[in-house]
Amino acid sequence: MLRRAVIDLVLVGPAALALVVFIFLPVAVVVVLSFTDYQFGATRFEWVGLGNYADLFGSRLGRNALINTLVYAAIVIPASVGLGLLVALGLHGIAHTVPRVSAVLRAVYFLPVAATLVAMAVAWQMLLHPSLGLVNQWLAGLGLPSRQWLSDRGLVLYTLAAIGVWQSVGYNMVLFLAGLAAIPPTLYDAAAVDGAEGGWSRFWVVTWPMLGPTTLFVMIVTAANAFRVFETVATMTQGGPAFASDTIVYALYREGFVYFKAGYASAITVVFFAALLLLTAIQIAVVERRVHYR
Template sequence: MRTAASKSALHRRDWLWALLFLGPNVVLFLCFTFAPMLFGLGVSFFSWNMIEPPRFVALGNYLQFFTGDPLTGKVVGNSAYFVLGALPASILIPLGLAVLLDKGVKGTGLFRSIYFLPLVASAVAASTIFKWVYAKDFGVLNQVTGIFGIPRQDWLFDERLVIPSLIVVAVWQRIPLNIILYLAALQGVPRQLYEAARIDGAGAWSQFRHVTWPMVTPTTFFVLVITSINLMIGSFDMINVMTQGNPLNASNILVFNIWRTAFVYFQMGYASAMAYILFLVVLAFTAVQFVLQRRWVHY
């Protein structure tokens, strides 16, 4: 009986310690994340400009996005172009660089310091620098291309060039974290597998294809999920600093359009509805990735 009582007391003590450490985080989550999410869901069923009383419109805001907003097609197309354009490079470039770093090629010590720069620089600061780089008259990029006789381009105010220019910045910002993830995965690959492959006559490409790639597919899946989510919802700072959706909404993606609808046009209900539509898009895109990963991820 005494043993059972002592175990029960120990169990209660563990629960008290757990509540002590988790309680503040749970309270903050409920107050600053969960409650605003519920509030936003409620607001999405109203027409509200923060001045006049809210007016209940049921699913009107959601229907407006799909049938009544002339910008919907443009914004969705821009978002798809941006995400699908940046996603492959955000995975393949870090993977290639991580393989080189793992092999210990010359200059890796210096490069390890350089590739951390995007990780420690704030998104606003990095976007401001790239805005200067892309400037038409005095930008570094046009100065360099001018040496080779290439005419100056208005990189951020040309409808054809603005999304590709933003993709370059987005990829640059996401390379460091993905390199770190891939390096951790590569260091977990048993070296005996490479030795066995070399004994069998496998070259560098064969070793990568039959040893490295299968072993890093779980990490690739993780990188794919977090990078796609980050591109869809984490690119607001870059768009806001560099283009603000210009020219003529050519760089207006969904996450920026939500902010502009809410805090420039003060259509809080419609902005909340778009936010939940974006949430459902991210959820569906992630679910599809989880279904398809069974075909190519090796655990």
């Protein structure tokens, strides 16, 4: 028993130590700092209790960042999951007839995932330029008015959400394709015997239930990516105009690494982590009831 315990400690010890040092300990430090007014470079700090949290939820900018993040996530999560599933079903269907076309389309859809997001954000910034951008030129060609995609306070957040959907669809498509490939063909044969011969009925009777685990995973990953949106905001709008596209992670960056308010930034981090944990728990509680594991 002692020898086995020593072997287990040798095998698990380094990984457990790294987990404590690089994950649990930093999380504990962030939680403690969230109750202080510590600033980077300061030699002393004061204990402020829940003051940072009161400032976050009590200030207009703090509530604005939280609301913008929720609106962004409410658009990106269902749209990217739904479109990813739709694209995967289409490519999976044509893979048996025209496999080369399916392979090319898969690469095209996955390109936004493989490319550097900052570079793609710069490209989108050029496409959405109010006077030189191709998007407004296409609208003018159709006789439609041009838009200030990144300067209109009522439009900028939805523009960033559309870019977020464009970025996420390819990754979700790959996951759904893996789930579709794992469905045994015999299930479709059994469904046909029971009368489910149409494509729509086959989807609801076989495909959708069997994609339950994949869908749950895709939703959790997409939610995490949506809540921590940063690169497009930092590259394209810097939270503007007038904080209309400010999100919780960009506010964390601004308060912590521009204004050096480590205590306040730590409070934002704790709220971000709690919100993401709550959303994940809700998704698991709601979706997992209909998930069929095999």
